[in-house]
Amino acid sequence: MIKVAYGSIPKEGGTYSFFLNHRDILKSFGIELYCVTVGYQSNLLVNKNFHSEGCIYLAKNEFRLEKQAIKFVEWAKRENIQVVIPVNSEPMNASVTLLPKRVKIISRVANSFKLGYQIATEYDNYIHQYVILNSKSEFDLLNLGIQKNKITKIPNGFDLSQLNFEDTGNSGKDDDLFYHSNAIQIGFVGRLEHNQKGVFHLKPILEELDKLGVKYKLDIVGTGKDKNKLEQELGHHIEKNLVSLVGGLNRSELLKYYQKFDVLLFPSHFEGMSNVLIESLCSGNYLISWNLKGITDEIIDDHSGKVFEMADYIGIANELSQLNLQELREGSINRRMKNQTRFSHLVSAESYAGLIKELLKNDEFQNDRDVSDFKFKRPSYSSSDLKSLMFALKRYYFDRA
Numbered sequence: 448m449i450k451v452a453y454g455s456i457p458k459e460g461g462t463y464s465f466f467l468n469h470r471d472i473l474k475s476f477g478i479e480l481y482c483v484t485v486g487y488q489s490n491l492l493v494n495k496n497f498h499s500e501g502c503i504y505l506a507k508n509e510f511r512l513e514k515q516a517i518k519f520v521e522w523a524k525r526e527n528i529q530v531v532i533p534v535n536s537e538p539m540n541a542s543v544t545l546l547p548k549r550v551k552i553i554s555r556v557a558n559s560f561k562l563g564y565q566i567a568t569e570y571d572n573y574i575h576q577y578v579i580l581n582s583k584s585e586f587d588l589l590n591l592g593i594q595k596n597k598i599t600k601i602p603n604g605f606d607l608s609q610l611n612f613e614d615t616g617n618s619g620k621d622d623d624l625f626y627h628s629n630a631i632q633i634g635f636v637g638r639l640e641h642n643q644k645g646v647f648h649l650k651p652i653l654e655e656l657d658k659l660g661v662k663y664k665l666d667i668v669g670t671g672k673d674k675n676k677l678e679q680e681l682g683h684h685i686e687k688n689l690v691s692l693v694g695g696l697n698r699s700e701l702l703k704y705y706q707k708f709d710v711l712l713f714p715s716h717f718e719g720m721s722n723v724l725i726e727s728l729c730s731g732n733y734l735i736s737w738n739l740k741g742i743t744d745e746i747i748d749d750h751s752g753k754v755f756e757m758a759d760y761i762g763i764a765n766e767l768s769q770l771n772l773q774e775l776r777e778g779s780i781n782r783r784m785k786n787q788t789r790f791s792h793l794v795s796a797e798s799y800a801g802l803i804k805e806l807l808k809n810d811e812f813q814n815d816r817d818v819s820d821f822k823f824k825r826p827s828y829s830s831s832d833l834k835s836l837m838f839a840l841k842r843y844y845f846d847r848a
Contacts, residue, residue, distance in 0.1 A: 448479040449803060452528045454536025455482045456489050457497035459695070461722040462534055462557060468606040468792045469799065470501055476800035485538035486515035496697070506538070512825060516542040523550065530803055535566055537829055543573040544824055551575045551806040559584045559742060560717045564591060565828045575806050580720035583741025599802055603720045604795025605729055607787050609702050630662035631772060634708035634732070636701065636723045637715070639671030645714035646673055648758070650680045652712065653689070655764030663767070668693045668704060705730035709775055710767065718742055725790045731783030733775060735763055751782060
């Protein structure tokens, strides 16, 4: 088996969802995928309920980045790891200058914004291949001087077996969850924070719907630092039972909950390739999003939903007011079947397997080197060990508040 170390933390989120969606199918291609969590800071954020086969926890009591990186390298050498995909793991990114030459490094560009690119490209001289999720990332990486032959596009894939539909009639909805009403059922799924996820766009959208007299119910699924402020902003709508703050859901609950929605609002300011988008599309929802060029404009077609320029609240309200609910609900099955074909994890896993095997054919970096031969180099984007520790502690207590 080819052994691959993938940097992630067992908890709710897209990076770990990738591991869960791909691990079993990659085994059928002869690839063993490990989810590796390195260092005190990262291990502090682990949600034990998300633990799965293949999860590895290293340097649990070590908060110094250099020591974390060395612990990972020692484990990788001991386990004969052949490929490393650090993603956003600081210790694994910092380890690439210390790893044996035979180990191939794949930089998975999960975030299409400045810091995401900085993390992904920090050690370009050591990276064998970049995997991007959308066209925007390719355009941006080329502008940063990354060679085109080092870039491979593999969109996210979704394990469709996790979806469980019990269709009744022509609605395409689960009878136990779906409100059979003349009010449009709207959903929002994600972290309740505005900087990336755009949660404060929700109120002006609802205000425009109110002006048009549109009947609706909005369910907001998620938790985050802006929850209290959002709850205050939407207080009037909550009192009238037009809005519900559902809170966080586990994965199985969430995947079933999508079936409740006619429409999903996706007001993010920036993304990589959101799992929420894919899960919602594969559940048959109609998507409303800002036009994030090279991302949402490629994922959402005329059949699946509509994209709008940022802050076009009137345009969104007009679109929702003109939807024929019966046709929208009857079309749910067709939408989800089409999108399940587009975003199958089988296609994604096959692409990763092909890339990994192709890289391992190249023996350019076969001569081993020893950790002691190299000096540790802290990533330029990395904060000090103490600041990193304080940030992790803050996240830990916030997540459990």
